[in-house]
Amino acid sequence: MKHSLKYALLKSITLPLLCYVVLIGVVAYYTTARNIDEVYDAQLITAANVLFFLTQNELAEADHKISDIDISDQHLSPQDKDVFNQHADWRAFRVWYKGKLALFSDNAMQQEVGEFPSGFSDFTYENNAWRVFALSVPEDNISVEVMERQAERRHLIGGIESGLLWPFMLSLPLAALMFLRALEWGLGGLRRVTRQINTRSPELMLPLAQDHIPSDLQPLVEAVNRLLGKLSAVLDRERQLTDHAAHELRTPLSVLKLQAQMARRASNEQDRSEALDALLEGADRANHVIDQLLTLARVKNQDYPVEDTDVMQAAHESVAVLTPLLAERGMQVVFEGDGHVIARANHHLFSILFGNIINNAIKYAPAGSQIRVRGMKANGVASVSVSDEGPGIPENERDRVFERFYRMEGSVSSGSGLGLTIAGQCAAQMGAAIRLETSANGTGLCVRVEMPGT
Secondary structure, eight states: OOOOHHHHHHHHHHHHHHHHHHHHHHHHHHHHHHHHHHHHHHHHHHHHHHHHHHHHHHHHHSOOOOEEEOOOOTTSOHHHHHHHHHHGGGEEEEEEETTEEEEEETTSOOTTSOOOOSEEEEEEETTEEEEEEEEEEGGGTEEEEEEEEHHHHHHHHHHHHHHHHHHHHHTHHHHHHHHHHHHHHHTHHHHHHHHHHHTOBTTBOOOOOOTTOOGGGHHHHHHHHHHHHHHHHHHHHHHHHHHHHHHHHHHHHHHHHHHHHHHHHOSSHHHHHHHHHHHHHHHHHHHHHHHHHHHHHHHHHSOOOOEEEEHHHHHHHHHHHTHHHHHHHTOEEEEEEOSOOEEEEOHHHHHHHHHHHHHHHHHHSOTTOEEEEEEEEETTEEEEEEEOOSOOOOGGGTTGGGSTTOOOTTOOTTOOSOHHHHHHHHHHHHTOEEEEEEOTTSSSEEEEEEEEBO
16 A cells, blocks of 8 residues: 555644643643632632621621521523523522521522631532632631532633634534645645656666755765766766677677688588687687676675685685696696685685686686785785786776776787676675786786685
8 A cells, every 4th residue: 555745744743732732621621720719719719708897887786686688680691591591500608697607598508518718718508619718707707618519610611721722623524634745735846756757767777967956965965966977977888898798798609600611611620620719719718708607697696605715725726626627738726825714705706706816817827827815914905916927917907907898919819808807796795805016026917815714
């Protein structure tokens, strides 16, 4: 299932927004409750004082008979009657004179609930919570109690909260729609980048234009441009490889065809034998080029683990494989230095690398000469060097010989131009380094491979 970036952003902001609304609601509720309690408590104090001043003289002169006071609504307008009838039972009062209940409202509890202490009190009567303020005047033997139901305060607070939160909650869909439209506008830069990428192809690897691109997308565009640059370079190298491979294979195949035709037209056994020998030599050369190309592709496209490897043992194994070629040219490989060198390498890759270096030395060094292989380890670096007595490589060409199919002027014609390329690729895969130097005797080439030691 595909996920939309817009809706993912909307969902990611919805939960924090709802939590924010709940937090604001809780804070607003308790703040409103505190403020309303303060205002209503002040009203209870005021009502108690007013009631005291209204009743103090009458209580002193009366018979002190307990009476209730019925607050009538007969003089009110219809609209005021509705308000009165809705809220008349919110509050009640009682007046005590000399310890006896003298006056009380019709909705107040009577003597079954005793006199309250001076100040504010909270109590429950008939499942209703009440807030009471008692004004005690000892010198006049009067205590005035004004009380209010707590539920009405909570009802008022809930009404205020609803009035604030409901419009906000109802506006959330509109806010979400506006947020989505803003995202649509904000993602316009991403769509422009996408359109540019869609126009790119292996034949067109131009970098993406960075005009009118938001700063947030600049790192993405720069990364894509770097990737396009790398892909363009890789494609160029692959095209060159294809061209060079076609050229390298065309020559031996043409020779094969020519030698086959000569063998077919040969008038005697000697001419036919020479043509067939040349045919086999051309087939060997074509086979060598193909083997080298396959080896290069394998090294580039496979992962080889780096582990503790005895590189001198791998060197001995590579030399053993090339024994027939050494014998053919009357050459000898002499091993010097440490007999066992443990390095962080890959046995298979090092065998390929070392085999190509030795193979180059056999081709370019004079027949009957020696090739010296020295292994050593110092300062945490393991190295294996191969020195020959050949013509060497000029310093100005030592970097270019690692390019594919590159041959120096006057080089042997049987080479494919891929030996050092493969060696360089193997070294890169293992994190090793190849250095080309002049042999210690002042002539020939010394190829040194350096790897992390163990």
